[in-house]
Each structure stands twice: as C-alpha cells, then as structure tokens.
Amino acid sequence: MYSLREVNPMLRGIRVSPQWALQRHSEQITALLQQGEQKPFKEVIDISSGDSHRTGIKPISFVRQVLSVCLYPELLHNDTLPVDVRQRAQRLLGECDGGSVGSYTDSCGLPHVQRSVAEFITGRDGGVPSYPHNIFISAGSQIALKVMLKLLVRGKGVSQMGVLTPQPCPHTLPMLLEEVGAVLVPYQLSEEQGWALEPGELHRALTASRGHCRPRALYICSLHLMQGSSLLGALNDIITISPYCPFPSLTGHVQSRKSIEWVIQFAAEERLFLLVNEVYQDCVYGEGMEFMSYKRVLFEMGQQYSEMVELASFHSISNGIIGECGLRAGYMELVNVDPAVMVFAETLLCTDISAPVTGQIALEIMVNPPRPGDPSHSKYTQEILTNRITLAQNAQRAWEFLIGLPGVSCQPVTGGIFIYPRLSLPPEAVEQARSDGLEADVLYSQSLLDEEGVCVGAGCEHGQREDKYHIRLCVLTPSATLEKVLACLGSFHLHFLDQFSQYA
Numbered sequence: 001m002y003s004l005r006e007v008n009p010m011l012r013g014i015r016v017s018p019q020w021a022l023q024r025h026s027e028q029i030t031a032l033l034q035q036g037e038q039k040p041f042k043e044v045i046d047i048s049s050g051d052s053h054r055t056g057i058k059p060i061s062f063v064r065q066v067l068s069v070c071l072y073p074e075l076l077h078n079d080t081l082p083v084d085v086r087q088r089a090q091r092l093l094g095e096c097d098g099g100s101v102g103s104y105t106d107s108c109g110l111p112h113v114q115r116s117v118a119e120f121i122t123g124r125d126g127g128v129p130s131y132p133h134n135i136f137i138s139a140g141s142q143i144a145l146k147v148m149l150k151l152l153v154r155g156k157g158v159s160q161m162g163v164l165t166p167q168p169c170p171h172t173l174p175m176l177l178e179e180v181g182a183v184l185v186p187y188q189l190s191e192e193q194g195w196a197l198e199p200g201e202l203h204r205a206l207t208a209s210r211g212h213c214r215p216r217a218l219y220i221c222s223l224h225l226m227q228g229s230s231l232l233g234a235l236n237d238i239i240t241i242s243p244y245c246p247f248p249s250l251t252g253h254v255q256s257r258k259s260i261e262w263v264i265q266f267a268a269e270e271r272l273f274l275l276v277n278e279v280y281q282d283c284v285y286g287e288g289m290e291f292m293s294y295k296r297v298l299f300e301m302g303q304q305y306s307e308m309v310e311l312a313s314f315h316s317i318s319n320g321i322i323g324e325c326g327l328r329a330g331y332m333e334l335v336n337v338d339p340a341v342m343v344f345a346e347t348l349l350c351t352d353i354s355a356p357v358t359g360q361i362a363l364e365i366m367v368n369p370p371r372p373g374d375p376s377h378s379k380y381t382q383e384i385l386t387n388r389i390t391l392a393q394n395a396q397r398a399w400e401f402l403i404g405l406p407g408v409s410c411q412p413v414t415g416g417i418f419i420y421p422r423l424s425l426p427p428e429a430v431e432q433a434r435s436d437g438l439e440a441d442v443l444y445s446q447s448l449l450d451e452e453g454v455c456v457g458a459g460c461e462h463g464q465r466e467d468k469y470h471i472r473l474c475v476l477t478p479s480a481t482l483e484k485v486l487a488c489l490g491s492f493h494l495h496f497l498d499q500f501s502q503y504a
C-alpha cells in the first residue's frame with residue numbers, strides 16, 4: 001500500500017493546524033469524560049472559534065420559526081405561530097422551485113435573496129446603490145473568497161500572484177492561498193497602536209515582495225468604523241446599569257475612515273484588487289460608533305476611485321450576531337469587476353451547485369428582518385439586542401480581567417467577537433515548547449485544555465512576530481460561560497508562570 005501523501009505533491013506541504021489539533025484533543029477529552037474518566041473539570045468549554053451557538057448563545061426565534069415552516073409547510077396552517085412568520089415562509093417557499101427548500105437554486109442563489117441583500121446594502125451604505133446582479137450567494141464567505149482568489153490567480157515564479165495579507169490574519173487564509181496557488185505577502189498590524197494599519201507598512205510589504213511574486217490583491221479583515229448614532233444609544237442605556245460598566249470608549253481593532261481612504265488610494269495606485277472581509281459588521285459596540293463599509297467610502301471618494309478600484313466584499317450569517325454558521329450561507333458583492341469575469345464567478349460557484357437553501361433563508365432574514373409594526377418585530381429586536389449586550393459586556397469584562405493578570409497585555413476592543421491578549425511567557429516555557437516542537441502559545445493552550453478543560457485559540461495560527469505570543473478567545477458566549485473560562489484561565493495562568501519560574 002502507498003500513502004497518498006507521498007504520491008501527491010500538493011498534499012506534502014499540508015500541515016496539521018494547531019487549532020485543528022487542539023479541537024480534536026478537546027473532543028477526545030469530552031469523550032473520556034463521557035466514559036466516566038475523572039478530571040479536575042466536568043466539561044470542556046471550547047471558545048477557540050467564532051461558533052457562538054456551540055457555547056450556548058441561543059438562535060434568534062424568527063429565523064428558526066421561518067425555517068421550521070419552510071422545512072415543514074404543514075405549519076403554514078398553525079396559528080400558534082405569528083402571522084408574519086407564516087407569511088415570510090410562504091413568500092420564501094414561493095421563490096423555491098417546486099415550492100420546496102429541497103430543490104436546487106441558481107448557483108448565485110435565489111434571485112429574491114440577491115434582491116434583499118442588494119436592498120440591505122443600499123440602505124446600509126446611505127443610498128450608494130447595490131445591484132442584485134453583483135451579489136453572489138455562497139455557502140459561506142470563505143467559499144466566495146476562494147472563488148475570487150481562483151479568478152485572480154495567475155503566474156509562476158516571480159510573476160506568481162501575491163496577496164497582501166494582514167498579520168495577524170484569519171487562520172484559514174494561509175491554507176486557502178496555498179490551495180489556489182497564491183503567495184502570502186505579509187503586512188503587519190501594529191499591536192501597540194490597537195492593531196492599526198500604519199501608513200508605510202503596505203508600501204514596505206509591497207517593496208519587500210518584489211522579486212518574489214507579483215502582488216495583485218490586498219486582503220483586509222478588520223472593522224471599519226465611523227462615529228455615529230446607532231442601536232448603541234439603546235445599548236449604552238442598558239449597559240450603564242450593568243455590573244461591568246461604565247462602558248468606556250474603547251479604540252481597539254478600529255480602522256478609521258482616514259485609514260480606509262488611504263488603503264483605497266494605495267490600491268488604486270498599485271492596481272490592487274481589494275478583498276474585504278466584512279463579516280463582523282453587525283458586531284460593533286464601541287461607544288458612538290457604527291460600521292462603515294469600504295464600498296461606501298470608495299463611492300464617497302469620487303469617480304476617480306468609485307469607477308476604478310475593483311473590490312469584493314464578503315459577509316455571512318456565520319460569525320455575526322445571529323451566529324448560524326452551521327446553516328452555511330454568505331454573500332460576495334463585486335464592485336467594478338468586468339461583467340465577463342462575473343460570468344466566471346458564477347461558473348466557479350456552480351461547482352458547488354448552490355448554497356444550502358436553509359442558509360439562504362437565514363441570510364434573507366438577517367438582511368431583511370421584521371419591520372416595526374410586524375408581530376415579530378419586538379421579539380426579534382429584543383433578542384438581537386440581548387446578544388449584542390452580552391457581546392459588549394463580555395468584551396469589556398474579559399479585557400479588564402486579562403489586563404489584570406501578570407504577563408498579559410491586551411488592546412481594548414470595540415467590535416468583532418474575539419479578544420486577542422498577548423502573553424509574556426517565561427523563557428523556560430518558550431524553551432520547553434521549542435524542545436517539544438511547538439510554539440509557546442500552543443504549549444500554553446494545550447496545558448490550559450488538559451488542566452482546566454478550556455480550549456482557546458493559539459496566536460501562532462494567525463501569523464505573529466517571532467517571540468510574540470497570543471491567545472484568542474471568542475467573547476460572544478453566555479456571560480456565565482465567560483465567567484467560568486476567566487476563572488479557569490486566571491488560576492491556570494498563575495500556575496503556569498509559577499511552574500516555569502521554578503526552573504529559572
């Protein structure tokens with residue numbers, strides 16, 4: 001028998017990701033606990049990924065009610081369900097071939113969902129128009145990103161396509177770039193400046209890449225915020241009476257409008273395609289801030305840019321407030337892309353046939369929620385608000401707790417669902433990790449899992465400077481769960497430092 005890995009050169013380069021290994025290990029521990037094995041903890045809590053339902057965030061009722069009716073249309077006659085639930089389900093079923101969610105849709109998604117997404121974007125962007133034919137529905141934002149990269153990729157050797165990629169970056173991105181045959185060109189975000197993108201860094205990265213590859217795209221994954229009023233008014237009223245308040249003005253993980261403009265100018269000058277991950281757009285909780293899209297800024301910069309810079313924006317139902325990552329749906333909006341290229345995008349999406357119809361329904365609801373006056377409006381709004389409050393309070397609580405631990409620093413957070421503290425680990429721990437063939441933050445995360453049953457993400461997954469170690473925690477989780485995690489993390493951390501300083 002031969003090993004597939006030995007004969008297929010593509011598989012040789014594939015590494016087992018530490019994140020994957022940690023999650024498998026946490027599943028093994030759970031299985032052992034279920035078999036009755038005694039551990040110092042009763043359950044494993046996994047807050048390493050953005051899967052908020054996994055740790056107990058509840059689904060939004062309207063989403064699940066409409067889905068239930070669509071899956072079992074007999075419920076259309078069940079008058080214990082709100083009338084707008086049944087009307088929405090009927091409307092959506094009417095858009096499905098054969099009136100069934102079991103049928104395929106067009107590869108770009110249901111035209112009705114494309115229209116709803118375009119209307120949502122137009123409203124969000126203050127009237128900058130969005131058109132259904134520029135919207136591509138996919139089984140999550142990552143699939144759409146892969147399609148776009150496949151369309152862009154070309155060249156070999158020094159002309160191989162490079163993608164300017166932030167460090168830290170999403171852990172799936174390096175593998176995705178490798179898979180499509182693109183070169184990762186790293187640019188550093190400045191931790192000391194709240195993970196800001198400093199002017200000059202993109203120029204440095206671009207210059208450094210010359211002679212290795214030909215950068216054609218720039219990937220952005222951050223929150224882009226503007227000052228403004230929003231749901232935050234209501235949110236802050238509630239937050240100020242919460243136990244973890246006051247809720248200060250936090251400035252971390254923010255890309256200012258000025259910085260966005262500068263990135264767009266840079267992309268225009270260097271003829272780079274902008275790939276913008278905007279999946280956390282509904283997770284902005286900093287005081288007086290609301291999300292502003294790259295597309296809106298692009299259009300407000302005038303024709304010189306709005307008719308020239310090519311851009312793909314990605315969003316999905318996975319990691320935002322509704323958190324329905326298992327249903328698999330997202331969209332990509334293409335701006336200033338040649339219509340002939342868009343045909344290829346559709347063709348490539350065809351290889352996946354179509355995104356799950358249940359996911360498309362959840363996406364339609366996310367972009368077109370119940371309106372004021374509808375029977376479900378108040379419950380829907382309350383549930384979304386509850387999740388946002390949980391997120392905002394947890395982020396604040398986790399930040400305050402983490403910066404109180406010795407050897408931990410953390411930039412404040414104002415958006416997104418993760419917190420990304422930095423660890424100053426004893427040289428003995430770093431040495432121990434090295435001799436085990438691990439990064440020090442993986443050793444730390446593994447020990448935390450083994451000793452306390454808490455699974456966090458290791459920073460090395462996201463690309464970090466040498467000897468700078470981080471962990472990543474998802475804070476969109478029930479507050480009680482977060483409290484358990486912080487208690488375990490606090491005692492583990494002191495024990496870990498103690499253990500290694502004894503060897504000093």
Ligand SMILES: Cc1ncc(COP(=O)(O)O)c(C=O)c1O
Binds near residue numbers: 140170221279329
């Ligand atoms: C940065 C980033 N964006 C988006 C996603 C969600 O991907 P999808 O929309 O395909 O579920 C993930 C999930 O891991 C992610 O890490």
